[in-house]
Amino acid sequence: MAKQNKTESWEYAPSLEGTSHIQLKKKYDLFIDGKWVKPTSGKYFSSINPANEELLAEVAHANEADVDLAVKAARKAYNNVWSKMAPLERAKYIYRIARLMQERAREFAVIESLDAGKTIRESRDIDVPLACNHFFYYAGWADKLEYAFPNRKVESLGVAGQIIPWNFPLLMAAWKIAPALATGNTVVLKPAETTSLTALKLAEIIEESGLPAGVVNIVTGYGDTGAAIVNHPDVNKIAFTGSTAVGKIIQKAIAGTTKKSTLELGGKSANIIFDDAPIDQAVEGIVNGIFFNQGHVCCAGSRLFVQENIADKVIRKLKQRMESLYVGNPLDKNTDIGAINSKEQLETINKYIQIGKNEGAEIYQTKCDLPKKGYYCPPTIFTNVAQSNIIAQEEIFGPVLTIQTFRTVDEVIQKANNSPYGLAAGVWTDKGSRIFNLTTKLRAGVVWANTYNKFDPTSPFGGYKESGFGREGGLHGLNAYVKLN
C-alpha cells in the first residue's frame, strides 16, 4: 500500500442511480391553458442525453401562433382568476406545488441529470431541493406583500414572459415562476431547447396541483420561440436568464415599450485567495467555484487570483485535487464532473481552450479517461495568464479556470473589477476586516467570503454592470414582479 501512488489508486466501483422509477413520455406537447396541445406547426425536436447522445424524448417546437395562444391563456387567467384570488389562496397553490415537487424529488433529479448532463450528486442535493424550497419560500410571501413594501400600494404586472437557460433547468424555472405567482402574475415560460424535460415534468405537477388553467403555460422551443414571447404586445414583463449578448438583444427589442425586464446574464467572477487563507479549504473553494456543474454557472469563479507568495503551493495542491475528480457518467454517484450540456457548448469550450493555448497561456488538464460517447471536457486550468487575454475576459461557461497572481489588496481589487461583468466574487482570507474591505469594494452582486457557489431561496442573487439587472431570491426578488404606487 505504502508504495502505491494514492491519486491513481482512488478507484471506486460504479454506483449508478436507477432510472426505473422515472416516467418520461416519448413525445411532449405544449402546456397551454391547462391542456397539452400539439404545436400548430406540427414540428418536434429531439432532446438527447448529452452523456451518451441517446434520444430521451421528442419536444414540441412552439411558433408565434403557439406563443400567442399561451399569452392569451395567461391573460385570461390573469383577468378572470389569478389577480382576483385571495392572496392566501394563491399561496396555498404555490405551497402545494412545492410539496408535490418534494414528493417526486428523486424523479426530478434523475431526469435533470439525464437531460442536462449534470451529476446526480448535484441535481439530487442542490438543484431539486433548492427548486422545491424556492416555491416554498415564495408561497408565504403571497399574502404578506404589504410588509415587503411598506407605505406602497403593491400591484402585480400581468403576464410575465420568462426565458430560462440550460444550466439549471428546473431551478431556473422555480426562480422565475415562484415569485411571479406569489405576486399575482401569470406566466408563459420557455425552457432552453436542450433541457426542456424537467420544466415539462413541472407542468405535469402544476396540472396535478389544480392550479387554474392558464396561470402557468410552458412553451418549448428555440430562440425563435423566445423572440415571440419578447415581442408579444400583451406581455407585461420579460424575465431572462442567459448570455449577455442575447440579454442585450432582448433589452433593445423592448426599448420604448412599457414592458418591464429583469436580466440575469453572464459573468467572469473573480475568486481571490490571500496568503493567510486556509489553503486546503480554499482549494476546495476553487474546485467548487469553477468545476461545479461542469463550469456551466453564470457566477462561476472562473478568474482565480492567488497572492504571489503562495501561488506555487496553491497551484500544486489544486492540480493534485483535480486529479482526484471523477469525470464521467452523471448518474454515477461518485461522479464529480458530468457531461457538457451540448455538442455546441463543448465546441465553444474547446474553441476557448485553443485560444488560451494560442495566447501563450500554460494549460494543465487532468489525465482522466473520458467516456467514448457523449460530450465531456476534463478539468482545465491555465496559468501564466495576462489580464488582457481573451480567456481571462470572456465567459467560457465550462470547466476552464484562468489563474493570475497579485501582491497587494489594491492591485487585486483593480484586477477583479476590471471586467464588464459584475455578477459574483469570492474572497479567501483569515482576516475579517480584510474580508469586509474586499466585499465592499468588489463591484459584484454576490460576494462569498471563505465559501463559493452557495445559493438559498432567501438570498438575493443578481449582477452589477453587464451581468444584468434585478435580483432573484429573497425579499428583493419580489421587486421584479410588482408595480408600486
Added chain:
Amino acid sequence: MSRLEILKTYKIYIGGQFPRTESGRYYTPFDKKGKPLANICLSSRKDVRNAVVAARKAFGSWSERSAFNRGQILYRIAEMLEGRRAQFIDELIQQGLTKANAEKEVNLSIDRIVYYAGWCDKFNQVLSSVNPVSSAHFNFSTCEPMGVVGIISEQTSSLIGLVSMLMPAICGGNTAVVLASEKLPLCAVTFAEVLNSSDVPGGVVNILTGSTSEMAPTLASHMDVNALITSQLDDSLKKNLSVAAVDNLKRNYEFTADWSKPESQGLNYISDLQEIKTTWHPIENIGGATSSY
C-alpha cells in the same frame, strides 16, 4: 448717473470648475416675450465625455464617505439655496413664472433637498436585509450606489425637476452628469454655484447646458455611465436613448412624476439607483458546543 449693472456669464460645471464649453459655441434662449435670456453654453459631446470622466473620478471618494457626512453636505446645499432664494426667484420670473409660483418652486426645492438629506443615513437600513439561509452562513444584502448616473433633466422646469432627479442620486452615493433643461437653463447654472459653495466635492455633480437632442445620445451610450434617468421626454428620443443605453446595460428609468407636487419624492427614487449586494460569510460550527443561555 445710473450705475451700469454687471451681467452674469452663464457657464457650465465640470469637475468643480466653471469652464465655458470646449466648443466655444453658445445659444440664446428667449423668455415668453421674446426677449433673450442670456448667452448660454451650447455644450458639445466632448463636454459630456469630460463630465463623465470627472464624475467617475469623484465616485470613489463620494461613495466611500460616511452616510452621515453625505447627509450633512446635502443639508448644506439646502442652507446655501435658502440664502440665495431671491436670485433663484428672480431667474424663475425671468423665465416666465409668476412671483408666487417662483417662490413656491424655490421653497419646494429647498424642502426637497432637506428631505433627501435626511435619507442619506437611513435608506440603507430600510432597504437592507439579513437573509435566514439554511446553511451555516451569515448572509446579508445591502445597497451600494450604481456609480455614474446620467440625468436628463425634466424640460419644463428650471429648478425643481433638476433638484428632484439629482438629489436621490447623490444622496445614495452616486455621482452625476446632468443635462439642464434646454429652454430654461438659468437656474441649473446658478444651482451649480450653490453646489460649489456647499462642500459638495468637485465632480460629484456636473451640469451641462445645451441641446438635449445633441448631448443626450452621447450620455446614453457612454460605456462608463451606469444609469440613465429621464423625465417626460418625447417618445422618439426616449426610445433612441433606451436603445443606446443597452450597449453597457445601463439601468434606465423614465420618471413620469409631476415634480412640482410636494408628494413627488420618495425612497423609490433612491433605491432605483442602488445595486443590491449580497454577502455570504461562514459561521463557525463546532460540534457539541451549543449555546443554552
